[in-house]
Amino acid sequence: MHTLASPSSTYYLNRIRPSLNRFGPTQTRGVVTVKCGYGFDYANFTQGYGVGSSRADWQSSCAILASKVISQQDNGHNNSGNGNENNHVSAVNGHNASVTDLQLVPVSNNKSIQPKPLTITDLSPAPMHGSQLRVAYQGVPGAYSEAAAGKAYPNSEAMPCDQFEVAFQSVELWIADRAVLPVENSLGGSIHRNYDLLLRHKLHIVGEVQLPVHHCLLALPGIRKEYLTRVISHPQALAQCENTLTKLGLNVAREAVDDTAGAAEYIATNNLRDTAAIASARAAELYGLNILADEIQDDPNNVTRFVMLAREPIIPRTDRPFKTSIVFAHDKGTSVLFKVLSAFAFRNISLTKIESRPHRSRPIRVVDDESEGTAKHFEYMFYIDFEASMAEVRAQNALAEVQEFTSFLRVLGSYPMDMTPWNSPSTSHRGD
């Protein structure tokens, strides 16, 4: 039998978001609250990457970040994924582009890619051996992102954030050293909003982690499946378990919340007897819930890929498998895509991922044709991951060619591939 964790150490800064807003059928992000506490007994939180002694510092830092995010939103510069309507940019990368508005990094003027003095950390084999690093993640303890932080940096201090935006800013403001960001799942697909955030911020990808995700159905002790009227979780987790929930006879309402462990915490804190959460076994333990069913993901090999972000890039190497992530656009639309892909194919460089996102600053391109009429083309940003290190000449040549075809190109990072077997103990997040 689990004991219900004490909710007494939860601190809401700036504005308290009514719980219905957070857990209503649609997520309300208009009011942003940074929550810098946890609804559980954190003194008993013993994992190596748990909360450290500088909790008070972290809370005051969160307060600063919260007011910053809120004031940005109040000023109409909403970073929550709604785009910035004030940007009128016809091209990027020095071609009539207002790079400041777009917050893109121009290839030619980018001071952050100029050589910098090496520090001892540049020489460490990041990202596998983090030590005393502070790693920001979105969610509360028990979230899969926290486990990903622990896998990437086993001795680090995991720092929970209510929003991805705050996790990014905490690294930019030197409050955290790394941020961990889920980007895609083998069942649920890409986490689109996070691709947009990668572009909006100037952090570098310095590593990746592929985390096997084993979902459980959690409810208060004594609650049976038949009592349930809704299941709440992160939208990705709901998508990953959709078929299994139906097979379990749970044709009840699904509601999206900010993170899986937050759903478990919410049920425990509010003593909800008609609601179950999809979350990890560790979340069940932390928040005193029972596991009604485990392994409820629709495929046993359910894996989420996370990237690790830092202020500085790591030095790419060739002594182990590396992956490189780029994003590009062209001011004449998708016509360059074939040329870009052939730059990699020609050099035998495998692509592992391609994603397109709306070009939020210039989503539509209008082409007038006197005889035919007006064509309205959607514009995209293309994200590509390829299997090569930027230290390899073939990768440098491929990118030089890509740069010729594109009006905007940014290397998001060149970093070691996660080659750990899925069944290795450090990858298990099930607490067994």
Ligand SMILES: O=C(O)C(=O)C[C@]1(C(=O)O)C=C[C@@H](O)C=C1
């Ligand atoms: O909610 C969590 O626990 C998270 O870490 C987020 C997240 C996601 O964004 O996809 C991470 C892994 C799982 O795929 C489900 C949810």
